Amino acid sequence: MSSREHFPLQIPGITPGKGQQVEVVSPFDQQLLATVETADATAVDTALNTAYALYRDRQGWLPVPQRLAILEKPCR
Amino acid sequence: MSDQADALARGAAAEGGKPLIDSQVEMARCIDSIRHCMDTLRHQTSEPVPMGVNAASRHRLTIVHKEPIGVVVAISAFNHPLNLIAHQAGPAIAAGCPVIIKPAENTPLSCFRLVEIFHQAGLPKAWCQVLVTENHQVAEQLATDSRVAFLSFIGSAKVGWYLRSKLAPGTRCALEHGGVAPVIVDQHADIEAAVPGLAKGSFYHAGQVCVSVQRIFAHQSLARTLAEKLAAAGKRMIVGDPLAADTEVGPLIRPDEVKRVHAWVEEAIAAGAELLSGGHSLDNHCYAPTVLFNPTASAKVSQMEIFGPVVCVYPFSEPDEALQAANSLPFAFQAAVYSQNIDAAMYYAERLDASAVMLNEHTAFRVDWMPFAGLKHSGHGVGGIAHSMRDMQVDKMIVLTSKSIL
Numbered sequence: 001m002s003s004r005e006h007f008p009l010q011i012p013g014i015t016p017g018k019g020q021q022v023e024v025v026s027p028f029d030q031q032l033l034a035t036v037e038t039a040d041a042t043a044v045d046t047a048l049n050t051a052y053a054l055y056r057d058r059q060g061w062l063p064v065p066q067r068l069a070i071l072e073k074p075c076r
Numbered sequence: 077m078s079d080q081a082d083a084l085a086r087g088a089a090a091e092g093g094k095p096l097i098d099s100q101v102e103m104a105r106c107i108d109s110i111r112h113c114m115d116t117l118r119h120q121t122s123e124p125v126p127m128g129v130n131a132a133s134r135h136r137l138t139i140v141h142k143e144p145i146g147v148v149v150a151i152s153a154f155n156h157p158l159n160l161i162a163h164q165a166g167p168a169i170a171a172g173c174p175v176i177i178k179p180a181e182n183t184p185l186s187c188f189r190l191v192e193i194f195h196q197a198g199l200p201k202a203w204c205q206v207l208v209t210e211n212h213q214v215a216e217q218l219a220t221d222s223r224v225a226f227l228s229f230i231g232s233a234k235v236g237w238y239l240r241s242k243l244a245p246g247t248r249c250a251l252e253h254g255g256v257a258p259v260i261v262d263q264h265a266d267i268e269a270a271v272p273g274l275a276k277g278s279f280y281h282a283g284q285v286c287v288s289v290q291r292i293f294a295h296q297s298l299a300r301t302l303a304e305k306l307a308a309a310g311k312r313m314i315v316g317d318p319l320a321a322d323t324e325v326g327p328l329i330r331p332d333e334v335k336r337v338h339a340w341v342e343e344a345i346a347a348g349a350e351l352l353s354g355g356h357s358l359d360n361h362c363y364a365p366t367v368l369f370n371p372t373a374s375a376k377v378s379q380m381e382i383f384g385p386v387v388c389v390y391p392f393s394e395p396d397e398a399l400q401a402a403n404s405l406p407f408a409f410q411a412a413v414y415s416q417n418i419d420a421a422m423y424y425a426e427r428l429d430a431s432a433v434m435l436n437e438h439t440a441f442r443v444d445w446m447p448f449a450g451l452k453h454s455g456h457g458v459g460g461i462a463h464s465m466r467d468m469q470v471d472k473m474i475v476l477t478s479k480s481i482l
Contacts, residue, residue: 005185006185007185007188009207010205010206010207011200011207012201012202012205012206019210019212019237021373022181022208023212024091024182024183024184024185026090026091027091027092027093027182027318027326027327027328027361028092028093028316028317028318028319028326028327028361029360029361029364030331030361032346033090033091033185036183036184036185036208037208038146038207038208038209038210039207039208039209039214040209040210040211041213041214041217042164042216043207044207044209044214044217044221045217045221047176047205047207047218048147048176048218048221048223048224049223050174050202050205051147051175051176051202051205051223052146052147052174052223053171053202054174054202054203055144055147055174055225058333059125061144061172062166062172062203064117064172065431066176066198067117067169067170067172068117068118069198070169070194070197070199071110071111071113071114071117071169071170071194071348072114073197073198074077074078074079074107074110074196074197075078075107075110075111075114075192075378076078076192
């Protein structure tokens, strides 16, 4: 694990790299573990738009077998 | 996830401060939680509604099946950075809901890593988005937007109830807050057997757990002995680096939390509580496991969730005196009773304000398929995988009418 890992904003439709950054530190020694790009009001609105559009598109809902496969694979 | 379990556990310990040995347990539970999501989904059945039983329902067949409720927003807490995400996002994925997760700002890394594993497993990125908001106003915007169908919130009562008051019409929610958990130890208890569990329940994750043992009401015939044994157990605990293999109690999540916990302990002592162990901070943002004997009822440690490695022991003489004190707060979550007398144990269990009462087990006991619910100010709705999945679905009834149906 890198001590200076960076997690950019991963909101579909939002270009990463423009948001503010917060530092995540160890509570034990305050060592910097990573930086994370934060979401502003526009990014949150975009995320909600994306999620809501998925919900409104019933034809695109994930079928149960696909959901089961998604959940099962990481547990193997 | 299974093949990355050790790395994920180490990452969670590093950012959250929970000792590695407990983070490894959390990681195993996280995998179990996801498996339980699968099991719940597999065994979910459509339910018939009786028809053809009178003239009005003749020529009809009816079935009720489950649909996703809509967009789920999951606001999570720092204290279980892996398993809470499994409990909030797992049921949403299983239920078929698009989910947006706002992990705790102190511990977002485990969430990012966990969700990336689901994306690699085939979950389209848009179906599970993770974001850390730049401030509380943006977080409130996320939770209260009218496009949100269900809010899953784990965190402080103050924030949770505030957000609930601001939800858009139609948005449902589940809130999970702290419990200021009470334990009653009666004169029939086996305190030798009780102390290890009570020590674990008091000091697990430095007390930063919503069902952490906080208030122990012990019969006066054994209260002092119990408190001294607890203090001795606390003094033996290895406190420090969460990544060290033998650490039992790690740091508090932020330096200002160490100061707050110490201020509460000092206030209790100034008002008459007797300090039996701890009562001081250690290097590197840890606080020594602390046992207070008989704090006043009005002390903060008796009234509010400490969320630190501090436990209070109060002597009592009559059962109803202990019950009255245990039930006196506006919080209620899990509680515990220690007694070898089944009639006494059940007397307390039936009368405690709690969603679960552990008999001869500490209040922090939990397996992931249990219902898990805060009452009064401690929460709203019921957690646990199957319960959360039900929250994130709606029933849809289809009524088929045909003259061919006899």
